[in-house]
Amino acid sequence: MPVIAVVNRKGGSGKSTLAAHMAAWCALQGSAVMLGDVDRQQSARTWLKRRDASLPAIAPWAVDQKNMLRVPAGITHVVLDTPGGMHGFELARVVMFTDAIIMPVCSSMFDRESAAACHAELMALPRVASGRCKLVTIGMRIDSRTNAAQTLREWSEGLGLPYLGALRETQLYVRSLERGMTIFDLPAHTAATDLQQWAPILDWLKPLLYPLQAANDASLSEPMAAIKPSPATSMLTSVVKPAAPATTHHPAPNRLGSSLPNSLMPAQESIVHGARLTVLGSSRPGTTPVVSNGKPALSRNVNSPDGMQIPQFLKRAPR
Numbered sequence: 001m002p003v004i005a006v007v008n009r010k011g012g013s014g015k016s017t018l019a020a021h022m023a024a025w026c027a028l029q030g031s032a033v034m035l036g037d038v039d040r041q042q043s044a045r046t047w048l049k050r051r052d053a054s055l056p057a058i059a060p061w062a063v064d065q066k067n068m069l070r071v072p073a074g075i076t077h078v079v080l081d082t083p084g085g086m087h088g089f090e091l092a093r094v095v096m097f098t099d100a101i102i103m104p105v106c107s108s109m110f111d112r113e114s115a116a117a118c119h120a121e122l123m124a125l126p127r128v129a130s131g132r133c134k135l136v137t138i139g140m141r142i143d144s145r146t147n148a149a150q151t152l153r154e155w156s157e158g159l160g161l162p163y164l165g166a167l168r169e170t171q172l173y174v175r176s177l178e179r180g181m182t183i184f185d186l187p188a189h190t191a192a193t194d195l196q197q198w199a200p201i202l203d204w205l206k207p208l209l210y211p212l213q214a215a216n217d218a219s220l221s222e223p224m225a226a227i228k229p230s231p232a233t234s235m236l237t238s239v240v241k242p243a244a245p246a247t248t249h250h251p252a253p254n255r256l257g258s259s260l261p262n263s264l265m266p267a268q269e270s271i272v273h274g275a276r277l278t279v280l281g282s283s284r285p286g287t288t289p290v291v292s293n294g295k296p297a298l299s300r301n302v303n304s305p306d307g308m309q310i311p312q313f314l315k316r317a318p319r
Contacts, residue, residue, distance in 0.1 A: 002209050003078045005038075005098040007091070007122075010114040011084030014104040014140035017173055019081035020047060022102075024182040025202065026077045026209065027056035034059045034075045038094065039083035050180030077209060087121060095125050100134040100208055102164075105156075106141055107148035112155050119159055134208070138201060139166030165200045168193070 006019040023035035035058050037044035045060045061069040071078060082094060095101065101122065105115045115137070127133040139152040149166040156163035167173075172191060176182055183191040183198075 003098050005080040005101050007082050007101050008103050009118045016081050018104050019079050021182045023058050023079040024184045027058050031077045032075050033077040035079050036061050037081045044081050103137045104140040136162045138164050141169040142166040
């Protein structure tokens with residue numbers, strides 16, 4: 001289950017805009033994707049309430065009986081939006097279960113200095129330094145009439161950071177997000193310029209989110225227990241029971257990059273020290289996912305109950 005986090009300790013850098021668009025793009029590919037907000041304010045959940053039911057579904061965090069946030073059952077891709085000012089142990093815990101970190105950076109000197117400090121802290125973490133957790137930058141709110149994009153590219157390359165491209169400043173992002181939409185939900189001719197800017201970003205994301213099936217991979221007809229997990233999925237390891245096998249067989253679609261049929265749930269996980277993410281064996285009462293065409297349907301109950309807690313593994317360690 002690929003996990004992408006959008007991180008920048010400076011507020012107003014475009015983290016939520018970037019995270020919402022990546023989640024919407026995954027949903028358009030037919031993936032069961034969750035958009036989770038690591039912040040207690042849960043602004044991503046608020047945005048999902050605006051999203052029309054006719055659009056490709058994006059799931060929020062699930063909430064268990066202890067008011068703890070969990071990844072819903074059946075989710076195959078996770079995009080995390082993180083709060084500004086995150087550092088230290090909180091940042092390290094997010095990195096611990098993330099496959100890639102995307103850092104949006106605006107063009108001002110203050111944004112670059114703040115991002116450079118965040119980069120230095122991230123590079124001190126073993127998973128980032130070793131390349132197990134990839135780190136890249138994207139220019140945000142760039143005025144095409146200036147040389148801001150080139151300045152950001154040179155700055156990023158000077159730090160040894162891959163620079164994926166720049167997204168322009170436009171009201172199209174603002175208006176679409178107000179309606180619970182993204183530019184990927186708009187007609188192609190309406191957002192042609194912006195979709196073109198997203199092309200190099202998506203080219204980088206595709207092999208990470210949808211890795212090609214190797215010739216010696218286990219076939220889709222083999223039982224789940226016989227399929228060897230990828231290195232990223234192996235980090236989910238904890239002593240748990242696998243999800244119960246489906247009672248009805250559904251044909252697996254020929255989706256590029258899918259090494260498992262959609263009718264198979266990911267292995268269940270508990271939020272314990274050392275686990276990357278949690279996949280519940282069942283959703284919150286009243287929102288049990290329904291399997292249709294071999295793929296679990298996502299609940300659209302995005303109402304946030306009072307007293308909801310953030311996941312234990314994202315809490316600050318006691319001093």
